[in-house]
Amino acid sequence: IIKVEEDVEEHDDFRWMTLGQIKELMRYDNMVNMDTRTVLSGLKISDYLSLADDTSRLSVFGKDLLLSSVTNHCHSTISEHLSWLSSLKSRYDLKVHPFPLRKMTDWRVLAGEISREDGKYFKVVGVKVTISNREVSSWCQPLIQPMQQGICAFIIKKINGVYHFMVQAKLECGNFDVMELAPTVQCLTGNIPSSRSARPPFLDLVLESSGSQVLYDTLQSEEGGRFYHEQNRNMLVEVDDSFPLELPERYRWMTLGQIYQFLRFNNYLNIQSRSLIAALNYLS
Structure with missing residues (x-):
């Protein structure tokens, strides 16, 4: 959190609000x-x-x-x-290490997603994003989608x-x-x-x-x-x-x-x- 004393130029996507x-x-x-x-x-x-x-x-x-x-x-x-x-x-003693996806017997790779066979917890989906107010207007990325x-x-x-x-x-x-x-x-x-x-x-x-x-x-x-x-x-x-x-x-x-x-x-x-x-x- 940065406190400024001087005026700050406003942009279209920004707005001053009180904490309340x-x-x-x-x-x-x-x-x-x-x-x-x-x-x-x-x-x-x-x-x-x-x-x-x-x-x-x-x-x-x-x-x-x-x-x-x-x-x-x-x-x-x-x-x-x-x-x-x-x-x-x-x-x-918490130990976490990478594990090959191909060896995960309870997971499946489908078109556009990686998900559990029982449909629980979450799945990984691939998305293409197009947006007008960001430095980059379009990109592709994975997202985690919860199942509940x-x-x-x-x-x-x-x-x-x-x-x-x-x-x-x-x-x-x-x-x-x-x-x-x-x-x-x-x-x-x-x-x-x-x-x-x-x-x-x-x-x-x-x-x-x-x-x-x-x-x-x-x-x-x-x-x-x-x-x-x-x-x-x-x-x-x-x-x-x-x-x-x-x-x-x-x-x-x-x-x-x-x-x-x-x-x-x-x-x-x-x-x-x-x-x-x-x-x-x-x-x-």
């Missing part, structure tokens, strides 16, 4: 792209506003988020979170009056450092097991939430230069005091301020977490 306007647009499906959401996730309201300032324009939820971003009254310390994450990483929609959701809970986010340590094959901090729920929704015990933890709670529990619920697109029409349902769900503090081993309660501390360093929070953090609206 961009966050308002995030309430609508697929309006703000993934790169913008990622960049804005690093903007902390506590860098510009404190609890001692005039917060009358903030909503009640916004004031609670501000408190969560500045408070020292945390369920666990940053040192405890780092120790927890390091301990989990030490248990896994995903869901990304944070569960939040007030602990001693302070909002905490339930963060998941998630192992994915493309991670730089084995595990990254992910939303409480991050999964595909097209192949949910019929048995509740086989489903991802907390998925049913999120899907069955309603009314005032649901603080945010929109569809957000993924990076359009690599993925074809991929969108995930982004949600923020609040639970009450009856929800237990004790969590499964791969989950932790973190304040918003602690999440922002992890955002300062490379490869801690994954893209899905950053997208949800960017959508937090303090005004309404």
Whole structure:
């Protein structure tokens, strides 16, 4: 994020917007792209506003988020979170290496696409792109097309009056450092097991939430230069005091301020977490 003092020449495809306007647009499906959401996730309201300032324009939820971003009254310390994450990483040895496509028995090469025989997960499609407002007007490239929609959701809970986010340590094959901090729920929704015990933890709670529990619920697109029409349902769900503090081993309660501390360093929070953090609206 670069702050400029001088006038900047405008172009037809560019427009000045306030941060509030961009966050308002995030309430609508697929309006703000993934790169913008990622960049804005690093903007902390506590860098510009404190609890001692005039917060009358903030909503009640916004004031609670501000408190969560500045408070020292945390369920666990940053040192405890780092120790927890390091301990989990030490248990896994992630090895990823190239494998010839011709040896993949569950995949098939068809005209214009490479896909799984069972139709699950995703396929790779070849596309020709023609566009008028880019440096190059036409090109060909592969894109990854998902076969089902995903869901990304944070569960939040007030602990001693302070909002905490339930963060998941998630192992994915493309991670730089084995595990990254992910939303409480991050999964595909097209192949949910019929048995509740086989489903991802907390998925049913999120899907069955309603009314005032649901603080945010929109569809957000993924990076359009690599993925074809991929969108995930982004949600923020609040639970009450009856929800237990004790969590499964791969989950932790973190304040918003602690999440922002992890955002300062490379490869801690994954893209899905950053997208949800960017959508937090303090005004309404």
